Amino acid sequence: MVDVAKLYRKLLKLYPASFRQEYEGAMTRQFRDEQRDAKGWKENVGLWLHALSDIAVSAPRELVRELSQDSRFAVRVYRRRPLSAVIAIGTLALAVGASTGVFSVTSALLLRRLPFGDASRLVELSDSPFSAGNGRAGFAEWRSHNSYLESAATFSISEMNLNSGRDALRVRVTETSANLFSLLGVQAHLGRTFVQEEDRPGKNHVIVISHRLWQQAYGGNPFVIGSAAHLDGAALTIIGVAPPRFDYPGNVDVWSPTVFDFEVIPKHGAFIWQTIGRLRPGITMRQARQEFETDVARVNPKSLRPDSSSIPQLVGLRDQLSSQIRTSVLILFSVVLLVLMTALANVAQLLLSRTAERHQEFALRSALGASRSRLLQQLTVEATALTLSGAALGMIFAWLVARAAGTVMPAQLATQEYTLLDWHVLCFAIALALITGFTFGIMPTWLMGRIQPSTQIGRMNSVTSEPATGRLRSALVSLQVAFTLTLLVSSFTLGSAFLRLVHTDLGFEPANAVTLKVSLEGSRYQTGSAKWQYYSAVKERLQSIPGVNAVGAVNYLPLSNNVLMAGAIQVESGPKVPGVVLNGSMPGYFRAVGSGLIAGRDFGLDLTKSPEPPVIVNEAFARGSGFGPNIIGRRIIAPWTPRPYLVAGVVTTARMAGPEYEGGPQAYWPVEEEPPSALTFVASVSGDPRHYLAQCRDAVIGLDRNVPVYEAKTLDQSLNETMERPRFYTTSVLFLAALAFVIAVAGVYSTSSRAITQREHELGVRIALGASVQQIRTLILREGTVPVAFGILAGVAGAAGCGVFLQHLFVGIHISGVMAFVVPSLFLLLIAIGTAWAATTRVLVIDPIEAIRAEH
Amino acid sequence: MTSSTRGVDELLPLSLPVFHMLLSLTEGERHGYALKREILQRTDKRINLGSGALYGAINKMLEQGLIVESDERPDPHLDDERRRYYRITPLGRRVVHAEVARLRSLVELAEVRLGVPDPV
Numbered sequence: 001m002v003d004v005a006k007l008y009r010k011l012l013k014l015y016p017a018s019f020r021q022e023y024e025g026a027m028t029r030q031f032r033d034e035q036r037d038a039k040g041w042k043e044n045v046g047l048w049l050h051a052l053s054d055i056a057v058s059a060p061r062e063l064v065r066e067l068s069q070d071s072r073f074a075v076r077v078y079r080r081r082p083l084s085a086v087i088a089i090g091t092l093a094l095a096v097g098a099s100t101g102v103f104s105v106t107s108a109l110l111l112r113r114l115p116f117g118d119a120s121r122l123v124e125l126s127d128s129p130f131s132a133g134n135g136r137a138g139f140a141e142w143r144s145h146n147s148y149l150e151s152a153a154t155f156s157i158s159e160m161n162l163n164s165g166r167d168a169l170r171v172r173v174t175e176t177s178a179n180l181f182s183l184l185g186v187q188a189h190l191g192r193t194f195v196q197e198e199d200r201p202g203k204n205h206v207i208v209i210s211h212r213l214w215q216q217a218y219g220g221n222p223f224v225i226g227s228a229a230h231l232d233g234a235a236l237t238i239i240g241v242a243p244p245r246f247d248y249p250g251n252v253d254v255w256s257p258t259v260f261d262f263e264v265i266p267k268h269g270a271f272i273w274q275t276i277g278r279l280r281p282g283i284t285m286r287q288a289r290q291e292f293e294t295d296v297a298r299v300n301p302k303s304l305r306p307d308s309s310s311i312p313q314l315v316g317l318r319d320q321l322s323s324q325i326r327t328s329v330l331i332l333f334s335v336v337l338l339v340l341m342t343a344l345a346n347v348a349q350l351l352l353s354r355t356a357e358r359h360q361e362f363a364l365r366s367a368l369g370a371s372r373s374r375l376l377q378q379l380t381v382e383a384t385a386l387t388l389s390g391a392a393l394g395m396i397f398a399w400l401v402a403r404a405a406g407t408v409m410p411a412q413l414a415t416q417e418y419t420l421l422d423w424h425v426l427c428f429a430i431a432l433a434l435i436t437g438f439t440f441g442i443m444p445t446w447l448m449g450r451i452q453p454s455t456q457i458g459r460m461n462s463v464t465s466e467p468a469t470g471r472l473r474s475a476l477v478s479l480q481v482a483f484t485l486t487l488l489v490s491s492f493t494l495g496s497a498f499l500r501l502v503h504t505d506l507g508f509e510p511a512n513a514v515t516l517k518v519s520l521e522g523s524r525y526q527t528g529s530a531k532w533q534y535y536s537a538v539k540e541r542l543q544s545i546p547g548v549n550a551v552g553a554v555n556y557l558p559l560s561n562n563v564l565m566a567g568a569i570q571v572e573s574g575p576k577v578p579g580v581v582l583n584g585s586m587p588g589y590f591r592a593v594g595s596g597l598i599a600g601r602d603f604g605l606d607l608t609k610s611p612e613p614p615v616i617v618n619e620a621f622a623r624g625s626g627f628g629p630n631i632i633g634r635r636i637i638a639p640w641t642p643r644p645y646l647v648a649g650v651v652t653t654a655r656m657a658g659p660e661y662e663g664g665p666q667a668y669w670p671v672e673e674e675p676p677s678a679l680t681f682v683a684s685v686s687g688d689p690r691h692y693l694a695q696c697r698d699a700v701i702g703l704d705r706n707v708p709v710y711e712a713k714t715l716d717q718s719l720n721e722t723m724e725r726p727r728f729y730t731t732s733v734l735f736l737a738a739l740a741f742v743i744a745v746a747g748v749y750s751t752s753s754r755a756i757t758q759r760e761h762e763l764g765v766r767i768a769l770g771a772s773v774q775q776i777r778t779l780i781l782r783e784g785t786v787p788v789a790f791g792i793l794a795g796v797a798g799a800a801g802c803g804v805f806l807q808h809l810f811v812g813i814h815i816s817g818v819m820a821f822v823v824p825s826l827f828l829l830l831i832a833i834g835t836a837w838a839a840t841t842r843v844l845v846i847d848p849i850e851a852i853r854a855e856h
Numbered sequence: 857m858t859s860s861t862r863g864v865d866e867l868l869p870l871s872l873p874v875f876h877m878l879l880s881l882t883e884g885e886r887h888g889y890a891l892k893r894e895i896l897q898r899t900d901k902r903i904n905l906g907s908g909a910l911y912g913a914i915n916k917m918l919e920q921g922l923i924v925e926s927d928e929r930p931d932p933h934l935d936d937e938r939r940r941y942y943r944i945t946p947l948g949r950r951v952v953h954a955e956v957a958r959l960r961s962l963v964e965l966a967e968v969r970l971g972v973p974d975p976v
Contacts, residue, residue, distance in 0.1 A: 015908070019915065026940060027907040030889045054906020062912055 005032050008051060014059040016066035017374040070381035077354075077382060084750065085386065088350045091743050092390025093397060095343030096432055098736060099336045100394060101401025104425040106333050116248075117185020121279040122317040123288065125152070127310040129300040131273035132156065132177070136199060136260035139177065146295055148288040152277035153180040155259055157249060158267065161521045161708050162217075163230040167701065168708040169217060170519055171253040173231060175265070178257040181208070183278055184248060190214070191225040191240030199257040204264060206257065207236045211244040213253040231256065233522025234265045249274065267521075276317060289314050327808040328729065334805075335490065335736055338483045342740045344436055345476040345483075346747045347390075351383050352473055353754045384437030391433035398429065474787040477751050481791025481828065482798055484744040487737035488824035489799035490806055491730075496820075497813040498730040501723065504659035507618075507652040508558060509594025513715035514689045514696050515557055519678040523707050531675035534704070539586065541699045542683045547692065550684045552589025555671065556581070557680040558656045559718035560711070569621075569667060572635040572644065577624040577665055581656070582638070584671035585616070590651050592682040593715070598622075599629040600649030603670045613673055614648035621665035622650045636667065645669065658722035660811035682715070689714040726810040741828075748832045752784040752839035760846060768848040777840040784836035792825050799824075864947070867920060870955045873905055874913050878922060878944060878952040885926050887939035888914065914942065922948035 008031045012024050031051065038047045078085035116122060130142050132154040143152045155176035162169045174180070181193035193208055207229065209218075218224045224238055236256060247253070258264045259273075279288050292314040296304055303312050319326075355362075362375055402425075518538060520526075525534045535553060542551045556562040569580045587603045590596075603614055615636060622631045635644035645667075653663040671679065681700070685692045697712040756763065763776055799821065807813045870878070876895045880886055886894070892905050905913075917923045926943040944952075 019911075022915065023907075023911040026888055027911055029937060029939070030892070030907050030910075033889050050904065050906055054908045058906065058908030058912045062908070062915075065916075 004035065004048075011052075011055055014055060016063045017371060017377040018066055019062045021369075021371050021374060066377075067381055070378055071385050073378070074382040074385045078386070084350055087746060087750075088347050088386055089390045089393065091343045091346050091746070092387060092433075092436075093393035094739055095340045095743070096391045096394030096429055097397025098394075098401055098739065099333075099340045099432070100391075100398035100425055100429045101404075102329075102333050102336045103428050104398065104402040106329050107424050107428075116317075118278075119318065120316070121150075121281075122184070123149075123277050123279060123285075123314050124317050124320040125275040125277060125292065126313045126315060126320065127303070128275050128292075128312045128314075129296060129303065130154075131275045132259040133273055136177075139260070146291070148280055148283055148291040148295075149277035150280045151179060151183050152275055153177045153183045154273055154275045155180060155249065156271045156273050157252065158271065159519075160232045160254070160265065160267075161230075161519050161523070162213075162254065163233075163522065163706055164217065164227070166217065168523075168706050169213075170517070170708040170710040171213065172251050173254040173256060173265075174249060174252045175256050175259040175262075177259055178204075180255065181242075183276065186243060186246055186248075188240035189243045190222060191238070193240050193242075194255075194257045199260055201261045201264075204257045204261055205234075205236050206239045207231070208240040208242055208255045209238055210242050210247055210253040212247070214241045230522060231265050232267065236264075285314075285316065327805075328725075331805050331808060332729070332732060335487065335733055338487055339736045339740045339743070340432075342480045342483045342743045342747075345480045346743055346750075347383075347386065347436065349473060349476055349747055349751060349754075351379075351386075352476075353750075353758070354382075355379065356758065380438055384434060387433040387437040388430075391429045395426075395429060398425070473751055477747060477784075477787040478791035478794065480740075480744040480747045481788050481832065482794035484737070484740045485792055485795025485824060485828055486798040486802055487733070487740045488828060489795070489820055490802055491734045491737035492824050493803065493806060493813060493820050494730045494733050494809070497810070498726055500812055501659040501726055501810075504655070506558070506659060506719075507595060507654035507663055508715075509684075510559070510715040510719045512684050512686070512689050513593060514683045514685060514692050514712070515560075515680055515715055515718070516697060516700060516712035517678060517680045517710050518700060518707055519710075520707060521677050523704070525707075528675050531677070532672055534707070535586065535671070535675060535679055537703055538681060538700050539588070541703060542681060542696055545683075545692065545695055545699060547686045548683045548696075549686060550588050550592040551681065552592040553586040553671070553679040553681045554589050554593070554668075555584040555676055555679065556656070557682065557718075558593075558654045559658055559715065559722050560680065562656070564656065566664070567639050569639070570637040571625045571627070571631070572637070574625050574627060574634070577621055579664055580621060581664060581666045583666050583668045584676060585668045586671055586679070589668075589682060590616075592684045593654075594684065595651045595654060598650045598652060600632040600647070602649060603672075612644060612646040613670060615645035615670075616649040616651055616668040617647055618651050618653045618663070618666045618668075620653040620663060621667060624665050638667070638669070658719065660722075660726065680711075689716065729809045741831075744828075745831055745835050748784065748788065749835045749839050751787075752780060752836040753842055755780060755783065756840065756842045756846075763843065763846055764848040764850070767846060773843055776843050777837070780840045780843065781833065781836050784839075785833060788829065788832040788836075792829060795828075796821050796825060864950050864954045867922070867951050868955055868958055870951070871913070873903060873909065874917065874922075875952070875955055876903060877913060877917070878948055878955075881923060881942060881944040882949065882952060885941040885943045887931060887941050889939070890931065891942075917948070918942075920947075921945055922951055 005028055009024065009028050012020055012027060015024075034047055035044070038044050130139065130146075130152070132139060134142065139152075139154055143149070146152075153176060155174050157172060157174050159170055160173045162171045176199075178194035178196055178199040181188070187193070188208065189211055191208075194206065198204055198206060209224075209229075214220060214224060225240065227238055228235055229238055230236070231254065242255070256265070262271075279285070283291075292312070293304065296312045300312075303310070305311075322329075365375065366372070518535075520531055520534065525531045539551050539553065542548055556564060564581045566579045566581050568576045568578045570576045585603070590602055598619060600616070603616070612635070615638075617625075617631060617636075622628050625631050625634075627634065629650055631647050631650060634647050636647060637644055651668075654666070655661060655663040683692070683696060693712055693714065697709055700709045701707075766776060767773070803814070873895065876898065877891050880891055880894045880898075888907075888910055892910055895903050895905060914923070918925070923942045923944055926941045928938045928940050930937060931939050
């Protein structure tokens with residue numbers, strides 16, 4: 001038979017240590033008494049129920065009472081040495097704050113759900129052969145017969161001109177199958193979204209607009225529903241407004257169900273079709289992938305070959321959306337964890353030495369009958385009080401970090417506007433604080449081992465001989481130094497890579513340039529000559545603004561995230577130059593953008609009508625052709641026309657995508673020849689280009705209000721946007737490394753200074769026996785430097801390993817040469833030695849007589 | 857913190873179990889289980905203190921200085937096991953009297969407002 005009283009006694013473990021120690025015996029005895037008095041099974045069951053409910057109510061109450069007592073005691077303990085407590089809390093606040101802030105971004109990007117209905121079952125079929133390209137019937141046929149998707153939608157994104165009676169706007173439009181909204185589980189904010197058959201020709205002259213567009217262009221007017229709007233000249237009816245912040249698949253303002261009927265909105269150029277789907281219930285991602293591959297193999301087996309340029313894949317929508325920055329965010333998170341661990345090492349140091357200092361107190365309390373669990377509880381509460389206060393303070397810091405990090409989130413996700421600090425993040429911070437508290441609260445006690453009251457009480461100098469804690473403290477210093485060095489090397493590497501980027505020659509001059517775009521889609525300028533007239537008028541207007549020095553225009557401006565089309569171009573009696581970007585420019589462009597003409601000349605106004613129209617190539621092209629600047633006067637054959645072009649000039653190579661990426665070969669043809677439907681104008685100005693923005697914009701809008709003038713900004717602004725990401729990573733890693741550095745230096749200082757305090761007796765004896773103060777200081781310094789040296793060795797290894805990951809942050813990062821290691825290592829070593837030496841000044845005040853006497 | 861100088865009023869009102877316990881202890885020393893049984897009997901089994909509640913209250917009263925531990929000895933009515941006995945302190949007595957006075961004034965106030973109820 002089970003001894004039920006024993007069971008009851010086990011349950012009493014739920015009470016806090018002190019209470020249990022005091023009343024466990026009495027309570028167990030009373031339970032036995034009651035058991036003896038209970039008659040029959042009914043009374044026994046009643047007794048148990050009563051006992052259980054009693055424990056359920058009173059155990060938490062006693063726990064709270066005892067914990068608050070312990071906390072009050074902890075505060076008193078910390079008040080005795082406020083400085084080290086303040087340092088520990090401050091360190092923790094910074095570290096917990098930084099890691100929580102970065103965690104909030106990580107969790108927003110990688111862990112949380114998308115704001116769509118049952119988002120975990122949404123997938124993207126990247127590079128899939130199943131898209132609008134198969135036509136409405138073909139897509140519907142595949143959709144209804146595939147085995148893994150419940151439903152699928154296909155769409156294509158492009159920029160268009162929106163005219164709705166006011167000034168024309170340039171908007172991002174998603175032409176989609178009618179089921180996009182229902183697939184994502186998104187309801188209209190106003191009006192309705194598309195119905196099933198609305199993507200049929202004849203029924204599809206409708207659009208849904210974004211909440212943002214509704215507010216900005218229509219002033220939130222509810223009567224917008226049913227009104228007409230023109231997209232690139234096509235008349236369509238607004239039937240709904242999307243919910244606030246919904247802009248899937250990214251920064252979209254208009255949705256139209258015209259993906260199978262491209263004639264509705266006339267367009268030219270290339271489209272990219274995308275397909276997303278919702279998995280059938282009960283099917284796993286792995287099964288879906290397998291069936292998808294079978295499906296693709298049936299339709300287009302070639303695309304699955306490993307050498308294929310784009311292999312069709314089925315990926316979770318969230319993974320797809322976060323994939324670009326996933327690695328970067330994880331790297332940043334790891335960096336922050338390093339700082340956190342450096343800080344925790346400091347806190348551990350503090351708690352360890354505190355435990356060592358209070359060895360006597362604990363031995364005494366233990367002799368007076370305090371149980372081991374009682375002391376353990378006390379230490380844990382003290383540690384947790386420290387870490388929780390650190391975490392609470394850290395939340396303020398976390399908020400700042402999250403806000404800073406939030407501003408550089410990729411547009412795709414940032415526009416979904418996640419709340420960055422929510423209960424996930426709060427739980428993270430609290431868990432972090434509690435785990436640290438428990439770990440470092442319990443570890444010292446565990447290290448204290450089995451305190452033997454009888455032997456410890458007599459020994460007044462118990463702290464000098466604590467080899468276990470001493471070794472652990474040295475190990476902690478080594479760890480701190482290793483982490484810090486890893487961070488220092490990383491920031492050194494990132495910083496120098498960033499400086500290289502800043503000083504990269506872009507091939508053009510971003511200062512003093514204003515840029516703006518115009519698009520003639522759907523406007524009254526449709527013939528070549530009408531377009532050319534309009535563009536010439538724009539140029540004239542800009543040129544007439546006082547302070548404008550040069551004006552030109554180009555198809556693809558550097559730093560503006562264009563999707564560039566490249567092809568091979570044959571040079572007469574020379575090689576075929578591959579990967580050439582075909583760009584068009586208006587005379588004056590190169591001067592306006594500050595691209596130097598290396599040889600030849602810019603387009604004149606008279607050249608275009610000659611039988612051999614001129615073309616300007618860049619240096620990369622000239623080099624690729626093998627002729628260099630001598631390419632002037634040679635003919636090249638473009639893929640789109642048999643008519644040869646005559647190379648009239650060579651310009652510097654522009655880094656189109658910013659300093660991170662090398663510029664490729666380009667050929668500029670005169671846009672006058674066949675004016676495109678959109679151009680970017682560049683005006684170089686005297687003085688601050690920002691002052692010219694409004695004027696330039698107004699001058700162009702004044703020409704024709706039905707032509708949208710958009711993205712008016714300075715070229716410097718575009719450069720800044722391009723550099724935002726590298727700048728953010730560099731600044732964060734630098735900042736975190738500096739933080740870790742300060743923390744580690746504080747750690748080294750306090751370790752050395754504690755080593756002296758705790759060995760005062762021994763040092764006193766040494767001095768009394770004739771050791772000079774300098775000798776003592778050197779001894780302490782040597783002992784303090786050993787763990788630092790070990791830390792530096794480990795740090796060098798760690799940093800070498802980290803370099804591989806850092807390269808994912810931005811282009812141009814490589815740990816180059818020994819300097820990247822030597823400089824930070826020496827720096828850290830010198831600072832550590834200096835700090836330890838400064839700490840040893842305490843030796844100067846040791847009075848040997850006092851020190852020896854104090855111990856006896 | 858267990859000072860008898862502490863204001864009696866700060867400790868009022870007493871919870872019902874504490875009031876009963878102090879009341880029992882004014883009649884002499886008791887151990888925990890005896891207190892429990894006495895209160896059970898007095899209140900017609902309406903207040904049945906579990907061990908946790910009982911010793912929680914005792915712990916608190918000890919801290920507040922309302923009672924003190926007297927000694928450990930066997931209960932002659934139960935068995936030979938040694939039990940911890942508790943004794944009320946002068947402060948405890950003052951507090952229990954003050955609580956009685958507080959209750960009395962409440963009852964008087966109610967009687968004035970509602971009229972003296974008929975004896976049932």
